[in-house]
Structures are given as structure tokens and as C-alpha cells.
Amino acid sequence: MRILAYFKVTPDYEALRESEWSAAAGRVPSSGGGEGTSRGPSADGGAGPGRGEHAGPADGVDTRYVRRILDCFDESALEIALRLSDALVGRGRAAGLGALSIGAPGAEPHLKTLLALGFERAARVHTEAALDFAPAATAALIAAYAGRIDRSDLLVLGARSSPGGGGTVPFRVAEQLGWPCLTQVTEVEPLADGRLRVTLMGDDGLQRLTARTPCVLAVGNAVVSHLRVPTLTDRLAVRDRQPDVLEPADLGVDLADVLRREGPSLAALEGIDRHREGVLIAGDTPRAKAQALFDARLKSLLEEL
Amino acid sequence: MRFTVVMDGTSAGAADGTPAGAGEGTADRTADGPSGGIHRRAAALGAFLRDGLKSDSAGASRGAIDAQLAGDTLVFYSDERAKDRLVALAPTRDVRLVRIEARRPERMAALLSARAEGGQTDLFLFAGGPAGTELATRLACRSGGQALSEVLSAETAPDRLSCRRSIYSGHLTGRFELSARPWCVAVDPSWADAGGSETVAHTIVSAIDETGGGGPDPFEDRERMEAPSSEDLAGSSFVVVAGSGAGDRQGVRRIAAAAREMGATFGVTRPVAMNAWAPMDRLIGVSGARTAPALCIVAGASGAPAFFWGIERASLIVAVNTDEHAPIVGEADLVLLDDAVAVLEELAAIVAAEREKR
């Protein structure tokens, strides 16, 4: 089984302050056509000052100054792929494990980490544009890499990304490859005959089913959510290996053209007003506060319900 | 503008119909089993047409589309008995029936795509959730149209469809424009609770049988797990949420017990689920359920956007938190500054005592 895990490196959105979000609200992303609106060092082609410009953003959410992390569902996907690969190796069904990321060099350190963790292949498809809101372009690149370059037969990736979050990328890739696709996957186990036993949280709750490769598995709220960490010795062992860097053209993808046709386009960002009164229910003890709450509102409300 | 509402009444191939087990904190709504979800999702489409889709086409004043006449409903179904109930939920007069042996997304997308070829349908509307997203996406890929999932509301214009959906994990809302047709829209799962539309007299304009045409199921040995779904959360009128302020597994259990005592549906924030202090199906927020209860008590959660998204539509939010500066304090209607477990247990005792009295 030739496994490919796709991951994305994103700004740590949780580290952005509320004021950043309110500043972004109302901004109109300047370019339509699926151009990403998240701007950061990853969007200017290099890490570090001097290499990118530091002017304030005209559009989108200003994430230039927060650190980069593995997108959370993708991190799950990477560890699940590793565990699957370990299990297959244990059964003598040696799985070639590969990792792919798309974007600026921000993903490079993570790709090196994956090499140190035993991924055999690590590749980055270089794009200048952030593809946060370009699921079709993202999918076109993943599918082209998996199908034409890597010739993988299992693709594991996160069910959704934190910026876009639409969850359509796995299905788009599946369409292009002609593979079936499962989403909201929480566990994957190999069966003796090479098939996979997959657990997922579907529309109607938790299900388990058996999948044959090739297929796409999109990982959702899995209990496995952290990627293991390589030792310095592991890193040393792959010191001389560099991730492959490919251009979209190397995959036969005309990115500019795909982006031109990309849609829907993000036309505006709107803030969310979460403010409510926050009336304090006072009391000396938890009991007194609970009683005050009950008397004031809950009694009548619960009678209605 | 013409639209087609796609109702997916098929089940994912599990012919067993095992009822979702009622686990910790699961109260109501599991009675009608998994198919209950199918009907709720189907009903959501009517609600979306009525309240979520606006037209600003010239002449007509901005307002609802004439849902009954401007489109039709396509019902995929496997089971004859289930069909009628779905048809009854169709928001349009015209209904087309497609029978298929089980959920086969690729086959269904192919059928839809053939239908889209005529160019008569501008908008295909799908239910929320993974299945609806899959169909919308696959159809857009095949028909050259554009897909958007988790749509909160939409507005038509002559040359495009403008849709709103949550982005950045609940931090912002994005307005997206769909240009190339057909527009393939999967509504936000929270529409499932917006109440169905009025009953419509239906005309079955076509009925085709596609059973056997779909090839084998790419997935085998399906088994529904003995675990509850999070559906009870979406439909509940009273939700109690435990956040990491519950302290530990024991604290979460105690809040869950208090919720049960009060007849509330129990939910948790992501860290609580991630720490395995509660099952993942209890998760509320952008990665879990979106609720719309009359009453929501949030115990020991900070009110992060990704979480708040899941309770935003609650009529009354009560926050119990030890930190007066926690964001949830400004996001709640009523605030109790105290220990989450202590307050919830006291409250449960008061509610129980009141019940005794009557």
C-alpha cells in the first residue's frame, strides 16, 4: 500500500487577538478568483524579514506575525498515516509512506520532521499564492501529485482546513482521481488482506466499514490528534535529505488557469457580533446563585420546555 | 432562477437500522432512530428555501423565492416505506423520484450531473453534513459548476449567487460568490432545526428506478456503532455544556449527571472531548454540533469563537465561570461567577426538588 498524507501549515489562528479579527471584518479581499486572503511570510515566498515585504495587509486577516503550525486535522491525519504504516510494516506489508504539502517554504521544517519520522517521501508543491479559499486548486494539485507523480493508492488528509473549513477538498480530489472517499474518519486499521477497517462519524453517528484502496480518507475529530516527535538522532540520520520541491507545472497543472476558474470566490469578510448583556447573578454561595438563577429565569423557562 | 432541491433519503448501505444507543447525556430524539436524521435534514431544505434564500431579481421585491413553483425536488430513496415521508417534506410541488439500492455518492452525482446538463437548474440545494457536502462537491466537479458547503444564507442575483458561511473556525463569516452554474449548495447543518415548511400538494413528475445501476458498494461490512450520534444536541431545547473548567473527568461526569437530572442534553467543548473526558459525539462548535436551544448553560468554557459558533443561536445563554474576564461573560445573557461543578449540582438539586413538589 502506497500511502500519501497531505498536510497544510497554517498560522496559529488561536494566537491572533480579537482585535485582529475585528480589523479583518469588513475588509474586502482584493482579488477574487480564489486568491487566499491570509497573508503571511508563507505568502511572500520566504521565511524571515528582508525576504518578504512587511507592509500592512490591504485585505484579509493579518497573520504575518503569528507562528505557523500544522493544521489540526492534518496533524491527526499524519499521525494516523504513521500508525497505519507501522501496523502494515509489522505485518510485512511494508507501506511506502509519503507526505505532501502545498505552499511557500513554511512547510519545509515540517517535511524534514516527517522524513526524520520515517516518511520515505516528502514533497512540497511550491505556490506563491495562499490557497486558503481555493479548494479546487488545492485539490487539483493534490490529485495531480498523488496520481501522476507519487502513484499513491491511499490518500490521508484532514477533513477540513482551519481557514476555509468547507471540507470539500477530499471530495474534489476523489473526483479527480476517480476514487471513493470517506470523511470524518476517526480510526483506521489494516486488515490481513490489505483492506482497511475505517471508523467514522457520519451524518447518523459512528460507523465502521471496510475500504479497499485506492481511496481517500479524510480525518475528522480523531482521538489521535498529535504527531509524534523525532529525536535528534532521527533528525541526524536524514540530515542530508531534502524534501522534493515541485512547481505546479511539474505536475501538469496550470495553476493560474485553475485559479482563474476557481470558485466560489470570497467577496467579503464579516465580523460576528457575539455580545450579550452578561447580567450578573449574585449570591454568597453556589447554592444561593443557583437559586437566584432558578427563581429569576429557569423556573418559568423549564416549565415551558 | 430555477432550483432543484436534492433530498437524500438513502441510508449508507447499513440495512440494519440499529437504533442509535442512548448513552451518557443522550436524552430525547433518538427515538426515531437514524432515519430521524434523514427527515430532519430533508426538512431543513424547505426551511432554507423559506428563510435562508433571498432573491433580489429585478421587479420582485427582495424576499423569498416562490419555493413551490420555481423549482422541483429530487428524492433519492431506497426504501418504499420511507419514500412517502420524504415526499411529504418536499418544499416544491414538482417531485422527481429516484430509487437506488443504497447511498452511492458517485452514482448519485452522475445522475445529478446528467440532469444538470440540460441547464435548466441554476441551483442545486443539498442537505447539510458530510453526505450533502459530498454530493454538492461531486456534482460541481462533474458539471463545471461551483460548490459551497455549510451555507448559512444565500441571495440570488441575475449572474451570481451570494452565500454566507462561517470561516476561520468561527472567527468570521465569509461572503462567497458563485458564478459558474450550476450552483451546488449544501446548507449549514444547523438548518436542520429551523422547522419545516408548510405542507405542499405534490405532483410526482417522474419516477425512475436506478437499483442495480450503481455497481458494487466500494465500502463493505458496514456496521453502525453502539454510540449515540450528536443529533440530540442539534435538536435540543435545553443544553448544558461542560468546558475544561470542569477540571477533570470526574467534574465532567458530575456536570453530565446534573444535566441529566435537569432533563438537559449534554455537550462539551473540544478540549473536554480531546482529553477523552466525554465522548467525541458530545462536541459542540465548528467541529461538532451547532445547537439552537431555548436555554443553554455553559459551565467552565471560555467562549472561544470556534465553540461559541455552536451555541450562538441559543435564546438564553447562562455562563458559569470563575473568571469574570472570560470572553463568555460578555457573550452570555446571565452570568454566575462560581465553580462550574458546584453550581450545576446545586441547580440540579433545585430543579429536582421543584419536580418533587409538583
Next chain:
Amino acid sequence: MPLSREAIVEGLQRIVEPGDVVTDEQILVESSVDNFRKLQNIFNVHTMPVPAAVVMARSTEKVVELLRFADEHGVNVIPRTGATATEGGLESAVADSVIIDGSAMNEIVSIDAYNMQATCQCGVPLQVLEDRVRELGLTTGHSPQSKPVAHMGGLVATRSIGQFSTLYGGIEDMVVGLEAVFPGGQVTRIKNVPRRAAGPDIRHVVIGNEGALCFITEVTVKLFPYFPENNTFLGWTLKDMATGFAVLRDVMVNGYKPSVARVYDPGDAGLHFSHFAAEDDCVLLFMAEGAAGIAKATAEGIQAIVDKHPECTQVPSEYIETWFNDLCWDASKITAEDERIRQTRNVNRTTEISADWSSINDIYQAARARIIAEIPDITMMGGHSSHSYINGTNMYFNYFFNVVDVGPEEETSKYYLPIIGIICEETLKRGGSIVHHHGMGKARAPWVKDEYGSSYYVLETLKHAFDPNGIMNKGTIIPL
């Protein structure tokens, strides 16, 4: 004859409300360790003696009675407030210990904005005090990373230090007076005055005692005006730590008082700054604060000094400001970190030491090289200097390792203690101090005589004088 567990519990119940004597087995077991053996709590495998009870003290009077009882019966007492200790200070070294928990003594007694001092009970979380004084435009100036979770009593007891120490100092520079209870039940109040020369400064008998001499019930700390609008951030990348230390020294020696002055080595920088620093970059950063003129002059002075080092490349200050805003560890970050450890068995540990300018780089290089060579399964070995003085600075070693082939309860013996050992050896060899701010606890107590040298006499005498029956936090500072 030592008292039985039951007799201890009964005795405690006669002193405080029965509900204030906690004997829940799980709570006791979890209270047998602190962050030093945190893996025991994370994986729920416990090997330490289980305490007899956790008793909630609600007043100085109760502390008096509790300490009298313990002293009379030779019961080992472990004072506790925020329970964030990292060095084993809360660990029960002997069976049937009693943890006296002061977290319910959480009243802010007074905030005196004229005399610029605030008095609070030991269980006031620093964050709560800081939020209250901020409403008045003031600050305590104390900002350890554990600010959201540590309490005033513990912060004084460990001689803690905050992120703004280069301007405001450590807790020892902030405490003007306090109240403490000694084993026989003796209450000591040290009054709040600007300075005194009436003999030795006895505040220092209490500050940093780690619960091994007395129980701190109340503290009074200084207040400072707060001008967040003047905060100025500066940052650079550079290629080696020696240059970083040299720049820090220049800044200190030239008399500037930035609130934050740090240099990160490449490993540690990789954890925080990989979005702008290359893999082999060190990061140097400063924050200037205070009244407008001071903040401006400080920032300009530092800029001029670093400009003389062409090997430093300046980065936009927003990087530093954004990093800074997300620095403190609240309860949820700690829970998330525990979960990360549970899943990956990759553990993060820290050890902080101090030394003069001539030795600090050598200690850093030597300890780092030895740890990488001698300790297995290291995934990151790095650190930063975060508190500088006119005569030297600290080194905060920050390291991660995978726990492999042993149970979580053996993590300390296989990895953590051997690493601490190397750091202590390399530090002592060069005349540094093996503890900069976390306290000796029980983890570094074995090195106490090497740390103190001939001055150990004073420490030992203090211990014998104030705790003749040896009931205060056995094994802490001075090993069993």
C-alpha cells in the same frame, strides 16, 4: 510513636471544619506529586507515599493550630497554594504527610495606591491581584509564565521571578513585608517599610523558604504605574549565543532597564519563532516599558547598542509583540500540554541556572553538548537567557525527550534527573548557581551542599532553629 493516618485525620478534623479535611483517595494520590513527576498524574501511575490528608486552611489562626498539631506529633507538613511547583516542592517525601492548602485564603486585604503597595493573603492568584490593580492603572510588575495559576504565597515561597524582571526585579525586590507562621505556631509579621537597616533583612528567611521553614499567610508587594501604551518591542536574529550574551551584557552594563531582555538559542527559537527565524538562528529580543520618556530612551539606547553588532538582523517588532501576548500558561494550556504528552510520550522539561557573564556561554555550551551526547531520546535541547543583571544572567534550559522503553513513572530517573545532574555539574564547576528561580524543591536538593559551600552552615542553622523537629516539607532544599 508517630500518629496513624486515622489519628492524623481525626486531629485535623478537630482543628478545622470536617469538610476542610480532604481524604478523597484520588485527590490524595494526585497531591503526592507536583510538576516534577507530572507524568505520574498524566498517566495515573503513582509511586510516591500517599499523603494522609489535604487540609484547607482558612485563616492565620487555623494555620497556627495546624502547625502546632503537626509539630507536636511530628507530622510532615507540605505548604501549598497554587500547586504549580516544578521541582518537587509539593512531593510527599515521607508517608502520611499533611498538605496545608492555603488557596482558600484568597482575600486581597488592601490596595494602597498612594503608598504603592498591595497586601493579600497567600491564596490570591497573581492574575487576580494583577487584574485588580490594572483597573487602577497599576501593576505588580510580576509576571511569571504561571501568573494565571500560581498564588502569592507560593510565588514568595519559591523566590519566583517574572518576565519583566530586568525592570522590576524578582519577587524579593517586590515584597516589602509579610506574615508567616512557624512550626511551633509562632506568628511573625514583618512590617511594610521602604527600607530598613535594623540588622539583617529577615524577609529573606521567609522569601524562598519553599515551605521548609514556615507557612506564609500574607504578603505585601510593591505597585508600579502601568503604561502599556508605551510598550516597545525590539527583535533581532543572529547566529550565535555568544554574541547574544555579549549584547545582553552591553545593554545591562550601559544601565538600560528593559523589562524583557532575552536571547534564545536556535532550538528554543524554533519553538516560538520559526515563522521568521531560520533553523540555525538565535533570537534576541527586548521590551521597553514605563513612562513615555523612559520607554523611548530605553528602546533607543538598546537599538544603538545592537546596531553596533552587524551580525544581528532586525525583525519587525510585531513578531515580538505577537509572541509576547501569548506567553502565559493558563490552566487550559497546561491541560492541552498534558494531553500532548499522553499521546506522544514526548515530554518538555526545563532547568534554570545563573552565572556571571564570563561563564554563562561555557555552561550553556558544555551542558548542551553533554546532554545531547549522554542522554538518549532527546528531541530538542535548547534554551534561552531571560533575566539579566549587571554581573551576569540566567540560562533557562528547555528540552524535550521521548519516554521510550520505560514506564512514565521512570521518566525522572531515566531522563530528567540525569539531565539536571549534568546541568548542575557544569554550572557548579564554573561557579554559577544551580537554581535561578524555580526553587530547589526535592529535585535539586541533592546538590545543596555544593551549591552553598561553606555557607551551608547558615542554611542548616536556619533549618534547625526554626524547624527543630523537622516537620516542614521534609526533603525540600535539604535532602532527606
